[in-house]
Amino acid sequence: MGKRIMTVDDSASVRQMVSFTLKGAGYEVVEASDGNDALTKLSGKPVSMIITDLNMPNLDGIGLIRSVRSHASHKFIPIIMLTTESQDSKKQEGKSAGATGWIVKPFKPEQLLAVIKRVLG
Numbered sequence: 001m002g003k004r005i006m007t008v009d010d011s012a013s014v015r016q017m018v019s020f021t022l023k024g025a026g027y028e029v030v031e032a033s034d035g036n037d038a039l040t041k042l043s044g045k046p047v048s049m050i051i052t053d054l055n056m057p058n059l060d061g062i063g064l065i066r067s068v069r070s071h072a073s074h075k076f077i078p079i080i081m082l083t084t085e086s087q088d089s090k091k092q093e094g095k096s097a098g099a100t101g102w103i104v105k106p107f108k109p110e111q112l113l114a115v116i117k118r119v120l121g
Contacts, residue, residue, distance in 0.1 A: 003048035003120060004028040008038040008064060009082070010056040014105070018051060018082065021109040027116075035059025039067055042074060048120055051112075054083035054090065062097045069098040078119045082107060 005027050007018040012033075019029045030047060032038035034056040050068065054061040061081055068074045078100040083090075086104045094102060101115055 002026050002028050004030060004045060005116070006030040006032060006038060006041065006047045006050045007082075008032040008035065008050065008052040008056070008061070010034050010053065014053070014082075018112070021112055022116075024109075025113050025116075035061065035064035035067065038064055042068065042071075046073075047077060049116065050077055050079045051082050052079060054081055054085050054094070061099075062093055065094065065097040065099055080115060080119070082112070 005022055007015050007029060009015045010033055015031045019031060022029050030041055032041050036058045038050065052061045052064055061083065065079050068077060068079065079098065080101045080103060081094045081099050082103045082105060084105045091102050100119055103112060103115060
C-alpha cells in the first residue's frame, strides 16, 4: 500500500492541485477543508504526512499542528506548511508549533515531491 498524505487547505483548487501531484506520484490522498475537518478525518485511517495551509477558517494551520502534536498517536507525523506566508516570524511560529517544513505557494510539483521524499524517505 502506498503512503497516505492528508492535504488541508480551504481552497478547493489548491487541494486539487496538491492531490493531483501526490496521486501522480503514487500516494493516497485524504483532503480536508480546514483544521477541524482534518482533525475529524485523522481519527479515521492513519496518515504518513500532513500538508497544511496556514490561513484557514475555523482552525488555522498553527492550531492544527498544535492539536495534532498534542495527540500521542499523531505526535510524530511530519507536517509541512504549504502557504503564501514567507515571513520568518510565521515560519518560526510554525516551527515552534511543530511543523516539519515550509513551502511557499505557488509551489512547483517537483519541489513538493522532493520535500515529501526527503521527509518520508
